[in-house]
């Protein structure tokens with residue numbers, strides 16, 4: 179052998195663990211952060227239309243959600259999970275699902291419901307059944323029905339608006355006034371929750387998420403298509419008194435629900451087929467509520483209802499192992 | 512050119528095949544070899560030598576302990592200095608013999624060349640493969656003669672030669688195809704003759720265009736097909752490869768022979784050729800030594816029983832202490848913790864990884880993202896299974912097809928919360944097998 183000195187590895191520094199030994203450069207934290215970034219366009223749109231009060235609502239819910247996450251982790255003696263950014267995401271989503279006129283203490287209660295009741299009571303991230311932000315929103319809707327349906331008139335570009343209350347297009351429609359003001363609906367110039375109004379901004383975020391593969395495109399596609407088909411049928415039957423499918427798609431919480439809420443990984447099905455079933459289910463339930471129910475809006479309830487069915491959907495849409503069909507066919511042959 | 516079918520799932524990790532252009536070097540003789548007496552899947556061998564015995568290169572030192580077993584041959588000539596145990600790549604202690612070389616490398620002549628193999632009876636050829644101790648060299652180490660003995664009820668009409676080498680970092684098979692294509696093809700012909708099988712497809716991934724071209728020119732004359740395959744891990748897994756080149760689906764729980772196919776690795780084919788043409792038993796193989804910490808990565812012809820330490824010395828050692836040393840590739844290889852672990856018949860690579868290149872799999876929660884499901888080549892649901900297994904619900908895991916898992920690691924590679932999915936699945940498979948056995952013995 180040559181006389182040079184050869185450095186050999188130090189065995190005591192070696193780690194032994196099961197294969198695989200490499201991992202793609204991605205983690206839950208990065209996924210959550212990307213979703214947060216994908217929400218930003220809609221946040222910006224919300225602040226543009228509803229001014230600083232909108233920003234205040236989002237900030238309060240975000241900070242409160244993070245604080246409650248830290249608190250509950252301590253309480254239940256779990257490792258502090260605020261670093262995975264899922265609480266931040268819940269906070270932003272919750273804020274975007276509130277009116278810009280929501281008082282700060284209502285925001286805090288919403289955050290408590292979302293993180294405490296919606297997530298930590300189940301065991302934390304991954305174990306919750308319902309979308310935490312929606313648990314917060316619906317909890318508030320039940321507790322403060324009046325406050326939660328007080329909408330302010332958008333004041334594009336005016337960041338210090340005088341809060342003038344208004345009704346959402348869906349409210350008006352349920353009272354018989356259908357305004358086909360599609361362009362304003364598309365950009366977000368209408369009454370409603372901070373983050374739900376601008377379909378354009380939400381779509382932009384959705385495209386980003388589909389590109390990165392962080393949401394299943396099957397969910398929003400199936401959801402929106404189902405809703406469009408049913409409302410189209412209804413509209414054809416009663417063109418004068420019912421809104422068009424486009425109206426249904428662009429107003430209310432459908433866009434944010436279909437793109438950001440129904441697609442939450444934890445509370446939606448595991449498989450692609452499951453995602454389609456889930457999306458269709460959300461669409462059907464939303465229509466039932468909007469068209470035949472008492473509420474003008476149905477997205478939150480629909481998604482929560484379908485969340486409850488996810489374990490069942492997972493069971494019946496389980497993948498078929500490679501080679502399973504062949505065996506059966508051969509056995510029959 | 513056969514059309515390629517796309518198997519479900521799969522991933523494309525960085526290929527990192529830095530040694531692809533490095534010629535195979537032959538390792539100089541060492542003073543001592545530590546030869547494990549179990550290097551295959553199946554029955555353990557019975558040792559035939561005792562301390563102070565002298566042996567020749569290629570002499571049988573442990574005989575197969577059953578039909579599903581493969582004998583072990585001395586890697587060089589010398590004296591048995593101890594009958595002992597050593598730590599095998601799998602981490603467990605295995606019986607082994609320590610062989611002190613006499614430096615002469617005198618060959619044993621028990622096995623004589625079968626020059627007239629084209630007219631030899633298939634059974635004689637098969638016997639030769641068994642006598643030469645040949646096992647699957649792609650990693651599985653299943654005794655080759657067993658794989659070439661399908662029951663008469665399962666005729667074989669397709670021989671697939673696996674030159675895919677889908678594991679990142681490894682280049683041993685690539686180099687073999689470039690440097691010794693004739694040997695691979697002769698071995699292939701011998702195997703085809705044993706199986707009585709006319710159709711041969713050689714699968715090679717298209718990140719090895721030079722190997723594809725060379726093999727294509729040579730294979731054409733022998734009426735074999737070369738299938739260039741789009742790179743996707745784990746294309747080299749038997750069931751996925753058969754599907755990719757022929758569209759046949761091996762039934763769940765079944766074997767390739769259930770669809771009339773047999774898969775052999777290119778390295779195994781070359782070993783078959785050497786056993787038949789040269790009477791050479793399997794006591795050396797080509798191994799890629801690679802990884803960022805390695806000073807001189809390369810492809811080496813190493814004798815079985817070469818201790819890891821000696822192998823790393825050939826590669827001029829390391830720049831810095833690695834976090835992991837892996838026998839095999841990064842996706843399915845085995846991490847070892849000692850430099851005494853010997854190279855065995857199935858050691859396709861030695862891979863060293865720095866701590867920033869390898870990843871720690873912690874038990875984060877399953878956030879239900881479904882990415883593991885999307886990439887699983889067996890189309891099972893690793894995330895769901897891992898939760899069942901954490902809860903010790905092995906009955907559920909069995910019903911949700913845990914046994915179909917091929918341990919390829921695609922799922923864990925993707926999981927955003929770094930769940931140790933392969934660890935869970937291996938555990939479940941062992942548990943389910945144990946339960947089935949207990950059930951039978953009742």
Ligand code: SF4
Nearest residue numbers: 877878881883894926
């Ligand atoms: S990839 Fe991980 S987090 Fe996602 S579903 Fe599978 S196990 Fe769960």
Ligand code: SF4
Nearest residue numbers: 887916917919920922
């Ligand atoms: S479950 Fe098994 S077969 Fe499927 S990706 Fe994971 S290791 Fe591979």
